[in-house]
Amino acid sequence: MLDTIIRILQEGWGWMLLRGTGMTLLVSILGMALGVVIGITGASIKTNGPLVLRWLVSIYTTITRSIPELLIIYLLFFGTSQAVSDLGALLNWQEGMNRWFPLMVGVLAIGIISGSYSVEVFRGALKAIPEGQIEAAKAIGMPAYKRLFRITVPQMFWYALPGSNNVWQTALKDTALISLVGLVEIMRAAVLGAAATREPLALYLLAGILFFIIGMASQGVFVLAERYFGRGMRAVS
Amino acid sequence: MIDAELFHYTFSNLLKGLNLTLYVGLISILLSLGVGLVLALMRMSKNRLVSGFAFSYSTVFRGTPLLVQLFILYYGIGTIGFIRHTPALWWLFSDGAKCAILAIALNSGAYISEVFRGGFQSVPVGQIEAAKAIGMSPLKRFYRIVFPLAVRQALPAYSNEIVIAIKGTSLASTIAVMELTGHAKRLMNYNYAIVETFIIAGLLYLLINFSLLVIVHLVERWLKIVR
Numbered sequence: 001m002l003d004t005i006i007r008i009l010q011e012g013w014g015w016m017l018l019r020g021t022g023m024t025l026l027v028s029i030l031g032m033a034l035g036v037v038i039g040i041t042g043a044s045i046k047t048n049g050p051l052v053l054r055w056l057v058s059i060y061t062t063i064t065r066s067i068p069e070l071l072i073i074y075l076l077f078f079g080t081s082q083a084v085s086d087l088g089a090l091l092n093w094q095e096g097m098n099r100w101f102p103l104m105v106g107v108l109a110i111g112i113i114s115g116s117y118s119v120e121v122f123r124g125a126l127k128a129i130p131e132g133q134i135e136a137a138k139a140i141g142m143p144a145y146k147r148l149f150r151i152t153v154p155q156m157f158w159y160a161l162p163g164s165n166n167v168w169q170t171a172l173k174d175t176a177l178i179s180l181v182g183l184v185e186i187m188r189a190a191v192l193g194a195a196a197t198r199e200p201l202a203l204y205l206l207a208g209i210l211f212f213i214i215g216m217a218s219q220g221v222f223v224l225a226e227r228y229f230g231r232g233m234r235a236v237s
Numbered sequence: 238m239i240d241a242e243l244f245h246y247t248f249s250n251l252l253k254g255l256n257l258t259l260y261v262g263l264i265s266i267l268l269s270l271g272v273g274l275v276l277a278l279m280r281m282s283k284n285r286l287v288s289g290f291a292f293s294y295s296t297v298f299r300g301t302p303l304l305v306q307l308f309i310l311y312y313g314i315g316t317i318g319f320i321r322h323t324p325a326l327w328w329l330f331s332d333g334a335k336c337a338i339l340a341i342a343l344n345s346g347a348y349i350s351e352v353f354r355g356g357f358q359s360v361p362v363g364q365i366e367a368a369k370a371i372g373m374s375p376l377k378r379f380y381r382i383v384f385p386l387a388v389r390q391a392l393p394a395y396s397n398e399i400v401i402a403i404k405g406t407s408l409a410s411t412i413a414v415m416e417l418t419g420h421a422k423r424l425m426n427y428n429y430a431i432v433e434t435f436i437i438a439g440l441l442y443l444l445i446n447f448s449l450l451v452i453v454h455l456v457e458r459w460l461k462i463v464r
Contacts, residue, residue: 066400066446067439068407070418075435078425169300176302180411187304194312201313208301208309215300 004202013193013203020189021210027103027185028175031110032168038111039118039167040156046123057119064116069174073109077181080105102183106175114171121163126152128159158229165222169215176211186210247424247434254420255441261334261416262406262445265341266399272346277353291350298347303405306344311336311412337409345402352398356391357383389460396453400446417441 008014042057049057064072081101088097129152137147179188190207194200279291298306311333320326329335360383368378410419421438425431 063439063443066404067442068404068418070407070410071421071435071438071442074418074422074425075431078422079431079435082429173302176304177408179304187302187308190305191308199316201309201316204305204309204313208305211302211305212297212300 001202004199005206008193008197008199008202008206011197013189013197016189016193017186017206017210020184020186021214023103023183024172024175024185024211025214027106027178027183028110028168028172030107031175032114032171034107034111035114035118035167035171036122036164038115039122042115042119043122043126046119047126061116061119064113069109069113070177070180072113073105073177073181076109076112077102077105102178102181105181106178106183106185109178110171110174113174114167117167117170118164121160121167122156124163125156125159129155154229155233158226158233161222161226161229165219168218168222172215172218173211176207243428243430243433244437247428247430248437250424251417251420251434251438251441254415254417257334257409257414257416258403258406258418258441259445261337261341261409261414262403265338265345265406266402266449268338268342269345269349269398269402272342273349273353276346276350277357280350280354281357295347295350298344299351303340303344304408304411307337307340307408307412310340333409333412333414336412337406337414340408341402341405344405345398348401349395349398352391352394353387355394356387356389359390360386385460389457389462392453392457392460396450399449399453403442403446403449 042061045053045057084097084101084104085094088094091097133151133155134147137151142150175185176187179185179191182188184192186207190203194203197203276291276294279287280295282288282291310330314320314330320330329339364382364386365378368382373381406416407418409416410422413419415423417438421434424434428434
């Protein structure tokens, strides 16, 4: 097994998998960032938005979380492919459009899916900020934007870190599904390699190891971030 | 708006996949319960080797995508000569639906073991001490005291795992098992009723998940201790 793996890595599939790893990181980081934006927006609406919008956010989170990720990815892929190819023809940039289309679908899909979980994470984080601090800030005459950037935002991110770690780990693993619409990330690189070398077991094991390493490493990053942003904070649970 | 004929065509096509989704989903949910329970008990074991195995298992299976696990089982394991030449194993690994069931059960079992472990750890020590004091055997202590209390504690968190397992069945479509998502993809691919297909398939998934959650809720109520 080990010599098969070494041979496969030497045949150039190691490089391919490494490039796939870069793509996995790119799509999961961009998707997660979009999800955080959706999460913060949704959480603000859910804590003090108008009733109709609160309903809409609830419908979005409920539906997105109970429908398979793959179905959402297919909706985005098939639903926009016509529009995107029309746009490509209009701009005379078909080649570029075709190249970046799976990445756009991936970022959008991961953003929408992870966003539905982030809403709850950030809602909890907003609720965790003691009311008294906001009142104190009002009492000493801080304007609303200063209250937001000095009191609410820094603490919200810290409270949201543990939950965001979970969301991130799920988002990272969900990116493997984007391979099914043609994005050459880790999984797609492994599928191509498996077809070319006829060694599916070795390639998929390698893909699993890569995902595992990224997951473990990012776990470490979150622990460090919690420690760094938690300076001067009292530990919660 | 959706016209009646298109709706009927899409709906009847998707229904063809519903059976397989339910088959793969329900069997893997049942199997994952067993896997999860055994792993949780192993995690609680005093034997370092046993608890270490359960810990590594749960870390590896929770740390890699289900799709990778599914491909290893279906495309990878099948290339091993020994598996091909053992009829019982080949029966299991040559069939997509069975591989999907196995992958979801093994994956979901890892997550469920964490839920159960939390349940077991929540059992108050005093209860176990009291059972010991009146001379209950370890086995009786387990099925009369520890297990019933742990299950009650674990059920609410467990319901999430059911939804995740049902969502996981959609990956079976990637190894040529034409379940709900597989049919939805086929329809989206050639009749362009993309949004309609998504809505109907989505509603079917919502219905499955909702029914299963209702069942868990009923079990929860049934187990509730009336004081």
